[in-house]
Amino acid sequence: MPIHYKCRHCETEIGQLPLDSIDEQFLQKNNITPEEQDLYIVHGVEGDYTVQCICEECQSSLQKFPNYYALKKWIQ
Ligand SMILES: [Zn+2]
Known part of the structure; x- marks a missing residue:
């Protein structure tokens, strides 16, 4: 069974x-x-x-808007 890597913010499958x-x-x-x-x-x-990790796109957004993502994560 492969291990899947998914972005925990946008659910994109990053890899296996x-x-x-x-x-x-x-x-x-x-x-x-x-x-x-x-x-x-x-x-x-x-x-x-x-594995719920973070994709490059969300990573860069996270660096630009840390407060937005912190809030979003907290609500979920
Ligand atoms: Zn993402």
């Missing part, structure tokens, strides 16, 4: 990783803490994983 599971190495490589793992990694019903 052909991994069987999320292991320590993956977490370390991506600087994902255990807290972030709970927040951002969704374990799907078919045994797949979705």
